[in-house]
Amino acid sequence: MTPEQLSAALFALVAPRASAAGVDLAPEDVTVERPRSREHGDWATNVAMKLAKPLGTNPRALAAEIAPELEAVEGIEAVEIAGPGFINVRLEAGAAGSIAKAIVEAGDAFGRGDALAGHHVNLEFVSANPTGPLHIGHTRWAALGDSIARILRAAGAEVTSEYYINDAGSQMDVFGRSVLAAAKGEPTPEGGYPGAYVQELAARVLERVPSLLDLPDDEAVVIARDLAYEIQLGEIRASLDAFHVHFDVWFSERTLHTPDPATGRTAIDDAEARLRAQGHVYEADEAVWVRTTDFGDDKDRVLTRGNGVVTYFAADAAYYLSKKDRGFAEKTYLLGADHHGYVGRLKALAAAAGDDPDDLTVLIGQLVNLNGAKLSKRAGNIIELDDLLHWLGADALRYWLARYPADSPLSLDGEKLRSRTNDNPVFYVQYAHARTASVARNAADAGVTREVFAPELLTHPTETALIGALQEYPRVVAYAAELREPHRVARYLEDLAGHYHRWYDACRVLPFGDEPISDVHRTRLWLNDAVGQVIRNGLDLIGVSAPDRM
DSSP states (O other): OOHHHHHHHHHHHHHHHHHHTTOOOOGGGSOOBOOSSGGGOSEEEOHHHHHHHHHTSOHHHHHHHHHHHHHTSTTEEEEEEETTTEEEEEEOHHHHHHHHHHHHHHGGGTTOOOTTTTOEEEEEOOOOOTTSOOBHHHHHHHHHHHHHHHHHHHTTOEEEEEEEEOOOSHHHHHHHHHHHHHHHTOOOOTTOOOSHHHHHHHHHHHHHOTTGGGSOHHHHHHHHHHHHHHHHHHHHHHHHHHTTOOOSEEEETHHHHSOOTTTOOOHHHHHHHHHHHTTOEEEETTEEEEOGGGGTOSSOEEEEOTTSOBOHHHHHHHHHHHHHHTTOSEEEEEEOGGGTTHHHHHHHHHHHTTSOGGGEEEEEOOOEEEETOOOOTTTSSSOBHHHHHHHHOHHHHHHHHHTSOTTSOEEEEHHHHHOOSTTSHHHHHHHHHHHHHHHHHHHHHHTOOSSOOOGGGOOSHHHHHHHHHHHHHHHHHHHHHHHTOTHHHHHHHHHHHHHHHHHHHHOOSSOOTTOOOOHHHHHHHHHHHHHHHHHHHHHHHTTOOOOSOO
């Protein structure tokens, strides 16, 4: 019996009472949770405490009515009332253990659900300027963003992951001048981009356009800028591919500034017109403004300066409306620690566009540092993603970055990430998976098969705890998706691995010596394989591999 099945059985008992009293009750209002101590049972519910007042009774009295009816449900061994009206439920061993077979038969689909079905989410993350390599900060946003996308999809949402390429504005011209200066062997221009990677880009640009240095500077800088941008963006894509991070859409900011050949208007022009039609645009001090303070922003925002130059906010507005026009009711931005000010302005922008600001989520990721990491030889002042991948590997990086909340500053120990000990959580979890695979191989060699499944035989205390942990996985995924918190999946896997290792030490899948193969061995093989399946499913949600051997 799964928690969902128990909740459904409980709902069936209390719904008639609620209906008779004119109380609206939905299935999601009746839930069960783990009691703090397993001595109190497998599951507990506070439904009697929630319904007592609207039903005109007291919680313990209502719990006393429900308890015998619940105890009569097939698969329930005992029901007890605790405290002011909690109902504790203990399942029969067979009912609890049936989850193992359900997991194996569901395979990769186990844990996936429809909690967020009907949600269409645009998830934007990383969005680094294409003027240099990805660094350790981008690495954290990449790991978190991709994991959030995977978990949302597992909960039934339709997700489009999107990279906003900041390829417009003055920084691109500075980038072009820096590359051209490197090609000429000249010093980096003031405020320009230094680093050996710029020298490398210049060399590759010269390979493609050998006549670059013979061209007028105004022409040469455009060529240097555009070719170096193309090369650098290709390197960013390759770095993210190696990190197992893939985007559905790469959106170029330049397209927002490019006039439509038919109308001569840009997306930014149209955004201003649409916000003006909503009544939120005004002119002051020779500039064009949006009255975002009407929607809680700390100040109004400029769209076009007095000199006619559009602002970054104008591009943000056009980009937001592009997402809206592409059918994304829900928009999630994962931004860096220096973007706290964007929360208010983006929500105000959503309101000005006629949307519900609550449909826009801004997650601010905090800074990360890694002890032992070396600054990039190419970039000089940053720690590059490519160097981190070479040093630590994608699995260690993705797991460690996913196991902490986005809003917590993070300091990691590089040597711990590299260690192959139980102190390293990714090793601990992956080793548990490898151990399940090893047990399955050895069982096959010994002739232990899954031809019999007798869950009532799974009565050892470590089996009870392991089965309880397996039952939790679908709810962990749904909750992690709702909150956009991948660390909940990682921490769950560590807990599950701990239960599995303790079970492995206490219970044998293979017969000992000349002991004949029994149904308990066969049933334990189901449990072993169920654990392996859940670990695989969970690791996949955070983009980490599940090796069969270590």
